[in-house]
Amino acid sequence: MRTLSTARVEWVRFFRDRIAMFSTIAMPIVVVLLIGLSFGGAGDRLGVGVLAPAPGPLGQQFLSALERSPGLEVTTYADTRDLYRDIRMGLLSGGVEVPPDGQAVRIDVPQTSQDYGPLVAAVNGVVAQVGTRAIAVQVLSAYVPQAKAEQAAAAAEASVPSLEVTTRTVGAVSAMDANRFGSAVPSQLMLFMFLNGLIAAAALVQARELGVFRRTLAAPQGLRVYLGGLGASRFGIAMLQAAILLGLGVLSFRIDLGAPSAWVPLVVVYGVICAAAGMLLGAIVRTPGQAVAVAIPMGIVFGMLGGTMWPLSVVSPVMRAIGHFTPQAWAMDAWNLIINEGSGFATRQMAVLLVYAVVLSVLALWALGRHARTGR
Amino acid sequence: MWRHVWLIARLGVRRSLRDRSILIMALVAPIAIAVVVGAAFGGGASVSATIGVANEDRSDISAQIAQSLTNAGGDGIAFATVSEPAQIDALLDAGTYDAVLVLPAGLGDAVLTGDAADLEVVGRAAEPLATSIAQSVAQGVAANLQTARVTAAAATTAGLPDVGAAVQKAVETQSPIAVDQGQVQGTFSVMAYFAPGMAMLFLFFVIGEGARSIVAERREGTLQRILAGPVSPSAVLLGKTAQVMIVGVVSMSVVWLITWLAFGASWGDPLGVFLVIVAAVAAIAGISLFITGIARTENQADALTTMVALLFAILGGTFFYGAAGPLVTMQKFTPNGQALAAFVELSAAQATVVEIAPRILLLLGIGIGMAAVGLLTMRNKVLA
Numbered sequence: 210m211r212t213l214s215t216a217r218v219e220w221v222r223f224f225r226d227r228i229a230m231f232s233t234i235a236m237p238i239v240v241v242l243l244i245g246l247s248f249g250g251a252g253d254r255l256g257v258g259v260l261a262p263a264p265g266p267l268g269q270q271f272l273s274a275l276e277r278s279p280g281l282e283v284t285t286y287a288d289t290r291d292l293y294r295d296i297r298m299g300l301l302s303g304g305v306e307v308p309p310d311g312q313a314v315r316i317d318v319p320q321t322s323q324d325y326g327p328l329v330a331a332v333n334g335v336v337a338q339v340g341t342r343a344i345a346v347q348v349l350s351a352y353v354p355q356a357k358a359e360q361a362a363a364a365a366e367a368s369v370p371s372l373e374v375t376t377r378t379v380g381a382v383s384a385m386d387a388n389r390f391g392s393a394v395p396s397q398l399m400l401f402m403f404l405n406g407l408i409a410a411a412a413l414v415q416a417r418e419l420g421v422f423r424r425t426l427a428a429p430q431g432l433r434v435y436l437g438g439l440g441a442s443r444f445g446i447a448m449l450q451a452a453i454l455l456g457l458g459v460l461s462f463r464i465d466l467g468a469p470s471a472w473v474p475l476v477v478v479y480g481v482i483c484a485a486a487g488m489l490l491g492a493i494v495r496t497p498g499q500a501v502a503v504a505i506p507m508g509i510v511f512g513m514l515g516g517t518m519w520p521l522s523v524v525s526p527v528m529r530a531i532g533h534f535t536p537q538a539w540a541m542d543a544w545n546l547i548i549n550e551g552s553g554f555a556t557r558q559m560a561v562l563l564v565y566a567v568v569l570s571v572l573a574l575w576a577l578g579r580h581a582r583t584g585r
Numbered sequence: 586m587w588r589h590v591w592l593i594a595r596l597g598v599r600r601s602l603r604d605r606s607i608l609i610m611a612l613v614a615p616i617a618i619a620v621v622v623g624a625a626f627g628g629g630a631s632v633s634a635t636i637g638v639a640n641e642d643r644s645d646i647s648a649q650i651a652q653s654l655t656n657a658g659g660d661g662i663a664f665a666t667v668s669e670p671a672q673i674d675a676l677l678d679a680g681t682y683d684a685v686l687v688l689p690a691g692l693g694d695a696v697l698t699g700d701a702a703d704l705e706v707v708g709r710a711a712e713p714l715a716t717s718i719a720q721s722v723a724q725g726v727a728a729n730l731q732t733a734r735v736t737a738a739a740a741t742t743a744g745l746p747d748v749g750a751a752v753q754k755a756v757e758t759q760s761p762i763a764v765d766q767g768q769v770q771g772t773f774s775v776m777a778y779f780a781p782g783m784a785m786l787f788l789f790f791v792i793g794e795g796a797r798s799i800v801a802e803r804r805e806g807t808l809q810r811i812l813a814g815p816v817s818p819s820a821v822l823l824g825k826t827a828q829v830m831i832v833g834v835v836s837m838s839v840v841w842l843i844t845w846l847a848f849g850a851s852w853g854d855p856l857g858v859f860l861v862i863v864a865a866v867a868a869i870a871g872i873s874l875f876i877t878g879i880a881r882t883e884n885q886a887d888a889l890t891t892m893v894a895l896l897f898a899i900l901g902g903t904f905f906y907g908a909a910g911p912l913v914t915m916q917k918f919t920p921n922g923q924a925l926a927a928f929v930e931l932s933a934a935q936a937t938v939v940e941i942a943p944r945i946l947l948l949l950g951i952g953i954g955m956a957a958v959g960l961l962t963m964r965n966k967v968l969a
Contacts, residue, residue, distance in 0.1 A: 228888045232895065240899060247910040253713030255632070271762055280714075280721030294934035297773040300907040302632065304769070313763035320768045324632050324661020327718045333764065334725025340761040341728065345736040348754045353743050365738035369699045372727035372734075376720055378710040379674045386711075501790070502606035506614030509783075513621050518904070524625045 211430045215438020216445060222412070223446055232408065233450050237401040238457060244393040245462070254282040255302040255328055258292045261285075265310030267339060272307060274338045280331040292317070303328045342366050383549040384465055391465075392520070394458035395544040399479065399537050400517040401454075402447050404508030406483030409443055411500040413491025422581035432581050436574055443484035451476045467547040471554045475543050478562045482536050485569035492576035516541045536565045589816045593824025594831060597795065601832045607794075610787040611836035612843075619780035619844055622906075626775050632661050634715040636722065637682035639667035644693020646733075650726055651688065662718070673707050683715030684708040686723050696730055697752070699738050729756070775906060776850035777932040778925070781865075782903040784840045785921040788833050788869050789894030793887070795829035796873040796959075800883045803967050822960050826870065833866035853931030857938040861931065864945045865924035867952030872920065874959030878966070897921050920951050 223229055261272055276283050284301070286292040295301045296319050303325055304317035316332055318325035342362050349358035385392040416422065425435040455476070458464040466472050487504075494500045512518055514528075515537020521529045532538040539562050543555035579585070601607050640651045654664045665682065667673060673685050687705040695702035704723045708716025736755035740748045799822070802808040811821060841858060844850045852858045873890060880886035900915040901922030902908060916922035927944040930936040 228891050231892050236895060236899070239896075240904075243899065243905070243908075243912055247905065247908040247912040254717050255714070267761055278721050278724065280717040280719075290934050290936070293769045293771070294929070296769045297771055297933045298778075298907065298929070299626075299773075299775075313765040315765045315767050317767055317769050320770055321772050325766075326658065326660035326662035327632050327634055327714075329660070329766065330657065330662050330725075331718055331721035334721040334723075334728070336760050336762050336764055337725040337728035337732075341732045341735055343761050344732050344755050344758045345739045347758060348736050348751050349739055349743055349745070351754075352740075352745050352751070357743055358739070361739040361743040362735065364742055365735045369731070369734045369738045370701045372695075372731050373701075373703045374706060374720055374723040374727055375703050376706045376708065376716065378708045378716060379677050380710045382710045382713075496606065498604075498794070499606040499609075502609040502614075505790075506609065506617060506787070509614075509618055510621055513618070513625065519625070528625050 211434045212437040212441060215430075215435055216441035219439060219442030220445060223442070226412075229405075229408075233401070233405045233446060234453055237397050237450065237454050240401075241390065241393045241397050241454065241457070244397070245390045254280055255331060256282045256284065256300065257328065257332075258284050258286045258295055258301045258304040259307065260287075260289060260292050260304060261307035262287075263309055264307045267310045268307045268314075271314065271335065271339045274335045275305065275332070278331055278335050280327070280334075305332060384467075385545070385548055388462060388464055390458060390462035391548065394454060394462065394464055395466075395548065396517040396541060398451060398454045398476075399515070399540050399544075400508070400512040402450055402479060402483045403486065403511060403537065404505070405450065406443065406447060406485075406487035407490055407504035407508050408501065409446070409484075409487040410491035410494065410504055411497040413439070413488060414494060414497045414500050417491070417580060418497075422577060423584060426581055432578060436577055440484055440488065440570070440573075443487060444480050447480035447483045448476070451480065465548070467551060468553045471547040471552055472544075474559060475540065475547070475555065475562070478559065478566050479536065479540050481566040482562065482569055485566065485573045488573035489569055489576060492573060492580055511535045511537055514538070536562055539565075586817060586820045589820040590824040590827060593811075593816075593821060594827035597798070597825060597828030598831050598835075601791075601795065601828070607791050607832070607836075611784070611791045611832070612839055614787050615780050615783035615840050616843055618783045619776040619840075619850070620848065622779045623774060623776040623848065623850065632714065633663075634661070634683045634712075634718050635663045635665060635681075636715065636719045637667040637673070637676065637685035638664055639670040639673055639685050639687045641670050641690045642688050642692040643690075644696075646693040646696050646730075647688045650730075654686070654722070654726070677707060677709050683712045684719035686719055686726070692730075696733050697737055699734050732756075771935055772851075773933040774848075774850035776844050776848055777852045778906055778929060779903075780840055780844040780850065781837070781852070781862075781928045782898075782901075782921070782925050784837045785865055785869065785901075785924060786894060786898040786903050788837065788866065789873065789890060789897070791836070792829045792833050792866070792870050793873045793876070793890035793894070795825065795832060796870070796877040797883055797886050797890075799825050799963060799967055800877060800886065804883065808967070818964055822964060826874065826956065826960070829870045829873065830866060833870060834863055837862045837866060851932060852928060853935065854938060857931045857936070857941055858928070860938060860945050861924055861927045861941065861948075864927075864948035864952070865921070868920040868924070868948040868955075869952075871952035871955030871959065874963070875955040876959070878959035878962035901925060920948055924948055 261268060264272060275281060292304045296304055296317060306315040306317065316329060345362040345365065346358045349361060425432045455466065459466060490500060490504060494503060514532045515535035516532055517537050521532050521538060539558045543558035546552035546555045638651045638654050640647050651666060655666055658664045667685055676682055677685060685707045687707060689702065689705060692702055704727050706716065706719045706723050708719060733752050733755050737748055737752050740751040745751055812818060841852055845852055876889045877886045880889055897919045901919035902912060902916045902925055903921065905912055923944050927941045930941050
């Protein structure tokens with residue numbers, strides 16, 4: 210009861226703090242929306258930039274075939290510099306420069322790329338589609354007058370049905386890929402819960418500076434109740450954040466989170482980790498300024514290493530291994546199992562996260578207790 | 586007066602250098618984040634697809650197509666003959682192929698008769714890129730066959746004696762469009778994007794604290810003591826402004842030099858980079874002074890700075906590399922987005938100083954304008 214009333218006081222303090230409200234609630238929502246709107250649907254075609262200042266009739270034919278190519282996502286550029294910039298940045302797989310008819314089309318590939326084969330294969334597929342009739346006329350005109358060849362080729366092209374390409378797929382798209390918000394919501398939740406947990410360290414350092422911890426030793430309910438209340442309030446804020454973001458995901462973006470028996474424990478244990486990490490940081494650093502200076506970069510770096518800003522499946526095995534020193538990586542693995550593979554409980558990941566939660570909580574309570582007793 | 590400005594600035598800079606949180610935010614954080622991103626994406630995104638070719642037809646034509654495809658792979662795309670066409674789905678499921686191109690039975694005959702025929706691409710739903718690449722390749726194969734079919738039909742209509750020879754000729758004839766391949770020279774490191782982006786985010790915090798220190802000094806009473814001496818209020822304000830500018834420019838330049846010289850991430854033309862750094866720091870300092878000027882209390886200034894910094898970082902693209910859609914538009918309306926665009930122009934587009942001059946002037950304009958308003962309000966409020 211006393212623990213809860215301590216927690217309540219901390220909650221009230223939190224809700225008065227507009228920055229905390231902003232970074233806990235508003236920021237994650239804005240970021241999820243931006244990611245969903247700006248990155249959705251990418252990755253199923255090769256990005257290619259096209260530069261065609263003055264294409265001839267043949268070039269036009271080629272361009273419209275290029276636009277229709279199923280493997281290519283065509284963006285038109287007006288300026289070589291902009292095209293080359295986006296190629297160097299890796300935003301495009303390459304470029305296609307279409308000169309006036311009679312000159313060769315040029316495929317631009319990045320200097321660093323070792324795997325432009327798919328782009329070249331796709332563009333060659335497009336090239337083959339241009340000139341069917343021209344080739345037929347060329348071949349026939351060796352035998353018959355040009356006019357007759359042209360007439361016969363035109364008639365043939367009209368009468369011969371074109372060969373179609375049909376497509377079917379096996380297996381299923383993973384749930385996170387099917388919904389553009391499917392991966393944004395869990396990943397940003399893991400990022401921001403941790404970030405906010407760490408930033409909360411600043412308020413804790415303030416309390417330390419004011420001697421709140423030392424004074425609790427003199428109070429009848431003692432340090433244990435205060436630490437319990439502090440932890441409970443931090444954990445409660447993490448849960449609030451989770452409820453809002455997941456609620457938004459489920460209600461507005463129709464995300465299927467999978468089995469509650471799997472994701473509820475995940476969110477709860479992760480919430481403990483975030484609360485404990487923030488309390489530990491608050492026990493270690495000296496000033497509120499330092500707490501913020503460490504919290505924000507650390508939250509971002511851990512988020513990056515742990516795969517909340519991009520999936521760890523796209524990085525090298527070494528980076529993936531390093532990433533798994535962070536709780537974020539295990540949490541994201543768990544989300545993958547739960548959402549994509551319908552796991553009822555991500556046992557191994559949860560075990561690792563539980564170890565993080567226990568170790569961080571013990572360290573945080575020990576460090577804060579030590580501070581209360583010694584003043585350091 | 587200038588001596589006072591210099592003294593105040595120098596003292597402020599010295600105090601900033603001793604502050605560990607400033608060192609962490611201004612130097613360690615942007616470099617660490619850039620290094621992590623560089624390590625994750627240093628090799629660039631790689632694409633590789635293995636496309637199976639399942640020949641269910643027994644004609645020479647199909648065998649030729651399959652043969653020419655399997656010879657055509659390399660550099661991220663490989664074609665392999667599917668030995669058991671009945672097992673396509675299982676082989677795809679097992680990941681042996683990312684997609685399979687099926688040459689159906691009767692394809693060879695259809696080339697000569699002109700009858701309808703379909704090529705089939707079987708892909709994995711989880712590998713949409715490989716599937717769409719296989720579709721493009723299949724369309725190329727279909728188009729080549731179509732050329733042969735049209736030629737055959739035309740040759741028959743025109744009454745050519747040897748239709749087979751004409752078809753053979755058509756197959757050997759090159760497309761009227763020739764294709765060359767060229768490399769785009771010059772490399773770009775993602776670190777040259779994330780290091781300046783993150784440096785600007787954290788500079789908001791560092792510079793914001795510097796700007797607020799005027800208000801803090803009033804609260805602590807040191808400001809009144811300084812003004813009791815022969816120091817003009819303008820000298821104090823200019824000294825503080827010089828302090829935040831020096832801290833900002835020096836720290837961001839150090840981030841630049843370390844990521845460039847130690848990690849090999851070139852930011853482009855050094856003169857241009859330095860000018861963008863100065864302009865970006867001026868804009869951030871101007872905004873910080875403005876916020877400090879309009880805020881009612883120190884805490885409010887602190888809160889506003891944090892919100893503005895994070896909001897600008899998100900909208901300005903600090904966290905999102907290569908975004909499309911609404912983000913690109915919003916980027917233009919933030920000072921750090923403009924600065925980041927200038928940095929990208931210098932590094933990835935190899936732009937010259939002249940080409941990015943408009944962005945530099947815009948940033949300087951924002952900085953000077955905002956600083957003027959901020960300093961005037963502060964002069965009235967704090968130093969009165």
